[in-house]
Amino acid sequence: xxxxxxxxxxxxxxxxxxxxxxxxxxxxxxxxxxxxxxxxxxxxxxxxxxxxxxxxxxxxxxxxxxxxxxxxxxxxxxxxxxxxxxxxxxxxxxxxxxxxxxxxxxxxxxxxxxxxxxxxxxxxxxxxxxxxxxxxxxxxxxxxxxxxxxxxxxxxxxxxxxxxxxxxxxxxxxxxxxxxxxxxxxxxxxxxxxxxxxxxxxxxxxxxxxxxxxxxxxxxxxxxxxxxxxxxxxxxxxxxxxxxxxxxxxxxxxxxxxxxxxxxxxxxxxxxxxxxxxxxxxxxxxxxxxxxxxxxxxxxxxxxxxxxxxxxxxxxxxxxxxxxxxxxxxxxxxxxxxxxxxxxxxxxxxxxxxxxxxxxxxxxxxxxxxxxxxxxxxxxxxxxxxxxxxxxxxxxxxxxxxxxxxxxxxxxxxxxxxxxxxxxxxxxxxxxxxxxxxxxxxxxxxxxxxxxxxxxxxxxxxxxxxxxxxxxxxxxxxxxxxxxxxxxxxxxxxxxxxxxxxxxxxxxxxxxxxxxxxxxxxxxxxxxxxxxxxxxxxxxxxxxxxxxxxxxxxxxxxxxxxxxxxxxxxxxxxxx
Amino acid sequence: xxxxxxxxxxxxxxxxxxxxxxxxxxxxxxxxxxxxxxxxxxxxxxxxxxxxxxxxxxxxxxxxxxxxxxxxxxxxxxxxxxxxxxxxxxxxxxxxxxxxxxxxxxxxxxxxxxxxxxxxxxxxxxxxxxxxxxxxxxxxxxxxxxxxxxxxxxxxxxxxxxxxxxxxxxxxxxxxxxxxxxxxxxxxxxxxxxxxxxxxxxxxxxxxxxxxxxxxxxxxxxxxxxxxxxxxxxxxxxxxxxxxxxxxxxxxxxxxxx
Ligand SMILES: Cc1ncc(C[n+]2csc(CCOP(=O)(O)OP(=O)(O)O)c2C)c(N)n1
Numbered sequence: 001x002x003x004x005x006x007x008x009x010x011x012x013x014x015x016x017x018x019x020x021x022x023x024x025x026x027x028x029x030x031x032x033x034x035x036x037x038x039x040x041x042x043x044x045x046x047x048x049x050x051x052x053x054x055x056x057x058x059x060x061x062x063x064x065x066x067x068x069x070x071x072x073x074x075x076x077x078x079x080x081x082x083x084x085x086x087x088x089x090x091x092x093x094x095x096x097x098x099x100x101x102x103x104x105x106x107x108x109x110x111x112x113x114x115x116x117x118x119x120x121x122x123x124x125x126x127x128x129x130x131x132x133x134x135x136x137x138x139x140x141x142x143x144x145x146x147x148x149x150x151x152x153x154x155x156x157x158x159x160x161x162x163x164x165x166x167x168x169x170x171x172x173x174x175x176x177x178x179x180x181x182x183x184x185x186x187x188x189x190x191x192x193x194x195x196x197x198x199x200x201x202x203x204x205x206x207x208x209x210x211x212x213x214x215x216x217x218x219x220x221x222x223x224x225x226x227x228x229x230x231x232x233x234x235x236x237x238x239x240x241x242x243x244x245x246x247x248x249x250x251x252x253x254x255x256x257x258x259x260x261x262x263x264x265x266x267x268x269x270x271x272x273x274x275x276x277x278x279x280x281x282x283x284x285x286x287x288x289x290x291x292x293x294x295x296x297x298x299x300x301x302x303x304x305x306x307x308x309x310x311x312x313x314x315x316x317x318x319x320x321x322x323x324x325x326x327x328x329x330x331x332x333x334x335x336x337x338x339x340x341x342x343x344x345x346x347x348x349x350x351x352x353x354x355x356x357x358x359x360x361x362x363x364x365x366x367x368x369x370x371x372x373x374x375x376x377x378x379x380x381x382x383x384x385x386x387x388x389x390x391x392x393x394x395x396x397x398x399x400x401x402x403x404x405x406x407x408x409x410x411x412x413x414x415x416x417x418x419x420x421x422x423x424x425x426x427x428x429x430x431x432x433x434x435x436x437x438x439x440x441x442x443x444x445x446x447x448x449x450x451x452x453x454x455x456x457x458x459x460x461x462x463x464x465x466x467x468x469x470x471x472x473x474x475x476x477x478x479x480x481x482x483x484x485x486x487x488x489x490x491x492x493x494x495x496x497x498x499x500x501x502x503x504x505x506x507x508x509x510x511x512x513x514x515x516x517x518x519x520x521x522x523x524x525x526x527x528x529x530x531x532x533x534x535x536x537x538x539x540x541x542x543x544x545x546x547x548x549x550x551x552x553x554x555x556x557x558x559x560x561x562x563x564x565x566x567x568x569x570x571x572x573x574x575x576x
Numbered sequence: 577x578x579x580x581x582x583x584x585x586x587x588x589x590x591x592x593x594x595x596x597x598x599x600x601x602x603x604x605x606x607x608x609x610x611x612x613x614x615x616x617x618x619x620x621x622x623x624x625x626x627x628x629x630x631x632x633x634x635x636x637x638x639x640x641x642x643x644x645x646x647x648x649x650x651x652x653x654x655x656x657x658x659x660x661x662x663x664x665x666x667x668x669x670x671x672x673x674x675x676x677x678x679x680x681x682x683x684x685x686x687x688x689x690x691x692x693x694x695x696x697x698x699x700x701x702x703x704x705x706x707x708x709x710x711x712x713x714x715x716x717x718x719x720x721x722x723x724x725x726x727x728x729x730x731x732x733x734x735x736x737x738x739x740x741x742x743x744x745x746x747x748x749x750x751x752x753x754x755x756x757x758x759x760x761x762x763x764x765x766x767x768x769x770x771x772x773x774x775x776x777x778x779x780x781x782x783x784x785x786x787x788x789x790x791x792x793x794x795x796x797x798x799x800x801x802x803x804x805x806x807x808x809x810x811x812x813x814x815x816x817x818x819x820x821x822x823x824x825x826x827x828x829x830x831x832x833x834x
Contacts, residue, residue, distance in 0.1 A: 415621045
């Protein structure tokens with residue numbers, strides 16, 4: 001694999017093995033190690049939809065400046081079996097080191113890179129650790145490769161392991177066995193791998209799922225109701241843990257349809273609630289999503305895309321559901337769709353979605369994808385900060401749940417309030433909430449609901465709906481949304497031509513003016529997105545009339561690799 | 577102060593529809609519960625799915641939640657979980673909860689959610705003008721199988737006992753006083769209360785004469801805590817349809833444990 005020159009070097013270590021080999025934990029430990037060195041880290045996990053066997057792979061890129069995506073060019077691999085190294089043979093840099101569990105070393109003799117046998121499974125057996133602690137031995141070997149002293153390594157390792165896999169002491173012992181084995185092999189340390197980031201940041205490793213959940217919590221989340229589905233399950237699992245003994249209530253009901261309808265009952269009763277699912281589960285929620293619109297119930301939904309159609313590639317990423325999600329629910333009603341590009345933005349999006357859902361009494365979606373939901377990134381968020389936007393409360397006089405008002409927002413009251421009858425209904429209705437299909441009423445209620453969109457648009461100006469990176473005056477612009485942001489920002493580091501990098505965060509309402517302003521004067525616009533039909537480019541054209549001159553599309557259910565994307569961008573840029 | 581439970585909405589059920597009797601029984605049950613101080617008007621939420629039965633909400637001047645077809649049950653579970661001080665009742669139909677939303681009915685019973693589910697069981701999809709439901713008798717000639725249905729009907733009471741409901745009853749819409757009393761008992765019960773209300777559809781499946789001749793009430797001595805006895809009591813060899821509270825036990829509710 002060609003090594004691409006970068007202004008600030010980044011390094012990539014991978015850990016691979018079968019499901020059950022502790023690959024995710026191994027990846028996280030590598031990322032924690034990088035963080036402890038004061039570096040920025042980005043970790044992607046790739047895994048098939050199965051519980052044992054298969055090929056699980058964690059890839060962690062780190063460096064002294066912000067890292068927005070992992071890179072495929074590998075400096076080192078920790079391989080629990082031969083397959084894990086062979087599958088990534090083409091990604092190994094010329095000077096890459098392959099740490100392999102000793103019994104599999106023989107199978108790698110023709111791999112053409114330096115192979116170092118580390119007795120990982122043997123060490124685990126000898127110290128009586130769980131099988132999944134194997135990668136900890138490899139992490140120690142990597143410490144040696146990066147030129148850490150044994151004392152320094154021991155001190156750092158004591159901080160990165162946790163209560164799992166046999167505990168801190170046992171894993172430090174395992175890692176030191178790896179360190180010693182690497183040393184005994186006669187390997188020369190590559191001290192450039194020891195990037196002293198000197199604590200350039202105060203970030204923690206955060207994945208999009210946890211970030212959006214923290215964002216919901218910061219807006220006062222009281223209930224979360226969801227049904228497991230990759231890649232959104234992480235939100236449910238994280239919040240379920242948060243809920244133990246706390247004020248938050250988490251319910252996992254019989255299906256997604258129950259989840260969203262239950263959530264609407266919670267909102268009706270006056271509690272701040274969110275649901276979350278993958279796009280397949282969201283497909284099941286469509287009718288109730290529309291119900292939220294007509295009954296003006298505040299609801300935040302986290303929707304994480306995975307490669308479809310249908311069950312698709314269940315554990316792999318995609319941006320193929322943009323059009324589906326922005327058009328979700330039958331009938332016409334206002335909604336918000338925010339598509340964050342990284343964990344920090346996912347946090348903010350979670351907070352905005354829940355707050356604005358309550359302010360405008362209409363559903364709001366945070367659109368994620370597997371790459372964002374499940375990748376860990378050095379992120380700074382203040383998880384404890386609460387920012388709760390109040391809702392319009394009941395006034396004096398006879399209560400009407402759907403009372404007409406200049407801004408379309410009716411006062412919100414909840415059952416349990418004396419002398420107040422609160423009606424919610426999936427039927428079109430009058431101001432009190434009794435079903436009505438009279439033409440004047442049907443029209444007036446739609447106009448009432450759509451008035452809220454004006455308020456939403458005005459409010460959106462308070463938030464970053466569009467971000468521009470790189471050179472804002474460059475003639476060449478790259479436009480993208482969602483997690484593709486990470487790949488684009490990393491790719492841009494490898495390109496000399498000045499680039500204007502435009503990220504659109506709000507998909508609905510679409511920030512027409514801001515996007516047009518961001519693209520003003522650009523003579524070439526390149527669209528980058530992870531789907532077949534260039535859904536975002538189509539949306540951009542529909543909303544603004546702006547046509548992307550070039551498109552880089554990827555629909556193999558994997559994120560863009562920065563180096564590959566950089567090469568594609570360079571070739572588009574060289575077109576006259 | 578007496579309750580004003582009626583609204584300005586014009587009743588759109590067929591003249592003489594037994595849904596009216598269910599409406600009156602419910603209003604009366606609520607009035608009596610509020611007057612006795614057992615309940616506060618503002619603390620009641622009535623929900624419904626979609627069907628003729630669901631129109632009941634427009635005729636109730638109280639907190640109401642008209643959910644989607646089949647989805648009243650999860651919605652009121654959400655209401656109850658969010659505010660356990662509320663008393664929640666879902667009106668539903670046999671199409672609404674024995675077909676479309678059956679999963680929710682079963683799981684609400686399984687988790688013993690402290691909700692009340694009153695099924696207007698007219699053995700037909702009425703609002704969609706006459707198709708067989710899961711409780712239509714075999715051979716029923718509906719719009720979707722004009723030659724007669726080929727499926728055996730389910731026994732909703734047994735199904736609910738199996739699922740874990742802690743209050744299982746059947747009543748007949750035409751027996752207004754008894755229906756009211758059973759509704760009151762259901763509302764007083766802590767846990768999942770289920771009432772199958774036999775309700776003739778006078779337009780598409782008029783069973784008034786059948787029920788007049790075939791209703792029988794459970795004997796005084798029926799032991800409501802004996803699941804086996806309750807299970808066997810739902811059917812009689814003489815073809816009569818037993819009515820009353822079949823089963824009632826107290827176990828911890830979902831919301832208490834949440
Ligand atoms: C998702 C969905 N599917 C179908 C319908 C059409 N629909 C309206 S009412 C109904 C059946 C109602 O039957 P039941 O619940 O027994 O109520 P009834 O009208 O008999 O009181 C159906 C199928 C709908 N409203 N929504």
